[in-house]
Amino acid sequence: MTTRRDSGAETRDRLIEAAAETLKTQGYAGTSARTIAKAAGVNSALVFYHFGGVDPLLLAALDRSSEERMRAHRKTVAGAATLEELVEAATRVYRADIEGGHITLFSELVGASIARPELRAEIVKRADPWIDFVEQTLERVIGGSPLARLLPPRDVAYAAITFYLGVNLFTHLDADRTRTEALFGLAARVAPRARLLTLRMPRRRRPAAGAPAADEPPE
Amino acid sequence: MTTRRDSGAETRDRLIEAAAETLKTQGYAGTSARTIAKAAGVNSALVFYHFGGVDPLLLAALDRSSEERMRAHRKTVAGAATLEELVEAATRVYRADIEGGHITLFSELVGASIARPELRAEIVKRADPWIDFVEQTLERVIGGSPLARLLPPRDVAYAAITFYLGVNLFTHLDADRTRTEALFGLAARVAPRARLLTLRMPRRRRPAAGAPAADEPPE
DNA sequence: GAGAGATTTAATCGACTGATTAAACCGTAT
């Protein structure tokens, strides 16, 4: 049972939950100590008592969401042995991230951090584990292969996170999700063929007329 | 000379300029009629007199920036005849977009539009020309080629815009731009090889050792 | 049952917000 003594834990819980919900549905500009507290059914002064301010509470909400999503991603991605399977697995969890609004938490805070250096530092801290995670996963799946020389896992990790953030914004402009799905479809069609990128460049067929510059073999 | 009678045009101009600047440096949450007016050196009531509110002014600022950037993109991209050249050209203008903050205007407004349906509708309207532009450019450059069957211009346009938005957020987390540059470098290395994606898939060699599989000829 | 201590509440502060208004301003056409 919850005694009064540790009732603070439950209050913190409700505030974190409400903070995430408010940030997702109202955006950073519509998120205040009062709106969060109201959504949590709690006195607004408790935001400051328990978290010291609005931004720290929002970061706590991001942390909770981030940990949960990271667990989901790790689990889903663990079974992928090829790039193809990896993209397929990632897409599934991606979708859940978007629907659940986790990426919105992140990108709203990134947007808000433009004018708040101390907030930005915290956000950067929280982005790095995701970059590392993607990099390590890629290292496991394509590491050592010729593909990894053309697509260094670290760089692809940057690309994946960039995409991760972009898809979220794009989704806001794509109410029925058809465009987002087209995007996922494209990735699914390309991934199995990625290996082809490492082949030697074939001689270019005549583009219009005259002898085209001979394509040299790689390196 | 500016008569008093048409002095409104100059005021609108200064407000639009100041609105863009404020949104870029302070984010949507830090952008108000007063902060914009102060930056423009103008009375804050004029925001409402000339534009009817803060959001319409911000949209006007987005429109101005968008038109200017669209002109730059059209011009830069016009000379590109291959995917490789296209990516190279796009990257150059991309960089200018990021440095100049144009994408920030866009993504801040997308973020803010979560809780403002009428704002969102306006933003969507303004995203479509960009998608069309990318699609048409791709159609021109790779249309008809085998690559266009694997990478339909419309879908790639979605991907490019997604990337466009994502890079902006990513850049906020990448103060020294090294990661963003790594991203551009990756694109530049992959684009010239994209054609390889249309080759027939070679037989997979046994997963551990062996000589490289014989590459099949195109088509 | 008294006291300790964590938690919660309502009230309050100054600063800011979007928006409106009446009055003042000023070039221009009559």
Place this chain on the structure above:
DNA sequence: ATACGGTTTAATCAGTCGATTAAATCTCTC
């Protein structure tokens, strides 16, 4: 000179913001 009309100004409105505070509440310990 006068009056018109687009423009600008300062004042003002009610509402919200982050943050603080003293007092009240409640559980647990002694």
